[in-house]
Amino acid sequence: MKLKTEILLIIFSLLHILCISQVKDTINTAYVSVQNDEIDYSSIKKVQNPKISDYQGSYHFGESEGESQLEIIYSNGKLFARSKYNEREQDDWILKHDRTPIKYVNGKIKIGKSTYELYICTQTTYSTLVKGRKGLGSHFFESTQGKIHHYIQFNPNNNIEKSRGRHPETSFVKLTLKDLSSFSKYDLKIMRNEIFARNGHIFKEGGEMRKYFSKKEWYRSIRKTSHLNLSPIEKYNIDLILKLEKSQ
Numbered sequence: 594m595k596l597k598t599e600i601l602l603i604i605f606s607l608l609h610i611l612c613i614s615q616v617k618d619t620i621n622t623a624y625v626s627v628q629n630d631e632i633d634y635s636s637i638k639k640v641q642n643p644k645i646s647d648y649q650g651s652y653h654f655g656e657s658e659g660e661s662q663l664e665i666i667y668s669n670g671k672l673f674a675r676s677k678y679n680e681r682e683q684d685d686w687i688l689k690h691d692r693t694p695i696k697y698v699n700g701k702i703k704i705g706k707s708t709y710e711l712y713i714c715t716q717t718t719y720s721t722l723v724k725g726r727k728g729l730g731s732h733f734f735e736s737t738q739g740k741i742h743h744y745i746q747f748n749p750n751n752n753i754e755k756s757r758g759r760h761p762e763t764s765f766v767k768l769t770l771k772d773l774s775s776f777s778k779y780d781l782k783i784m785r786n787e788i789f790a791r792n793g794h795i796f797k798e799g800g801e802m803r804k805y806f807s808k809k810e811w812y813r814s815i816r817k818t819s820h821l822n823l824s825p826i827e828k829y830n831i832d833l834i835l836k837l838e839k840s841q
Contacts, residue, residue, distance in 0.1 A: 623745040625722065626653055636718050637747050639730065640711040645697045647711055648672060650750035652729050663693065663704070663729070663748070666755050666765055672697055673762045674704065690826065692766040707731055712747055726750065757811040758787045763830045773834065778841045785834040792821045 623634045640647070646667040654661050661678035674695040679686045696703045701710050712730035717723050728749040735742050756764040762772075763784055773781065786794075786802045793815035796803035806812040823831070 618739060619741045619743050621743045621745070623747060625747050625749065626655060630656075632718060632722060632747065633716075634745070636714060636716050636722065637712045637728070637730065637745070638715050640713050640727070643700055643711040645670075645672060647727070648697070648702055648729075649753060649755075650727065651677075651753040652748040652750055654748055664753055664765075665695065665702075666753060666761055668755070668760065668762045671762075672702065673766050675766050690766075702729075709748075712745075714749075722749065757791055758809070760784045760787055763788050763834075764791060764824065764827050767826055767829050768833060770833070770837065773837055778838055781834050781838045781841075785831055785838070788823070788827045788831055789821065792823060792827075794821055 621634045622631065623637060624631045648665055649667045649672075650665060652663040652665070654663060661676050663674060664677055665672055665674045667673075672695050674693040676691045676693050678689055678691075680689050681687075693704055701708050703709075709729040709731050712728050714722050714724050714726045714728070726749055728747045731746045731748075733744040733746065735744075755761040760783075762768065773784075776784065783805070786796075786806070790796075790802075790806045790809070790812050793813050795814040796806065803814075807814075
């Protein structure tokens with residue numbers, strides 16, 4: 594029994610020494626968006642216990658022709674994300690928005706196979722890194738010549754302006770039947786007509802939607818349906834919501 598205890602103590606000591614050695618041999622490096630834009634490692638720190646709504650924002654990734662924005666909004670208890678980028682088609686550059694699956698788990702967000710934590714700048718170093726500015730932090734590790742390299746990629750946040758109303762996601766991403774499954778037929782009607790209201794649609798005088806939206810401070814009745822400039826995302830969601838309304 595005594596010999597077994599001594600062996601366990603030796604193993605514990607070796608593991609402790611190994612952990613200390615690994616910490617000493619870890620090289621920490623931080624950079625903004627791309628690895629050739631290195632920043633002071635101490636100029637950012639992780640935000641403790643962030644709320645799901647704290648992740649709302651527009652985060653810059655990449656550079657030059659590989660640039661993109663990861664845009665995230667918080668609505669009705671959920672996060673909705675999309676990638677915003679330019680793609681060349683024939684002789685023109687086309688601005689595109691692709692919905693990006695996003696999950697919030699234990700204070701972190703997961704997008705695809707990548708996990709991000711919320712970081713904040715602790716000091717102003719240059720124009721894009723101002724003290725108090727938030728950003729997404731992701732971690733990468735590699736081992737070379739007995740050294741562990743720990744990289745933190747910091748993607749700074751720009752505030753994002755949400756669409757007005759209770760359901761800004763209807764103008765932000767293409768929704769799915771799963772997204773809409775928990776809403777009543779009346780809620781769906783409000784969601785669909787809110788898209789028209791955001792675009793200044795003039796509802797029928799004395800009608801239910803006219804009465805509902807006229808009470809909203811942000812609503813301005815300025816356009817007839819034929820003059821509305823709806824986005825492809827909005828048109829898609831209107832059709833999807835209407836089909837679901839009719840099936841209920």
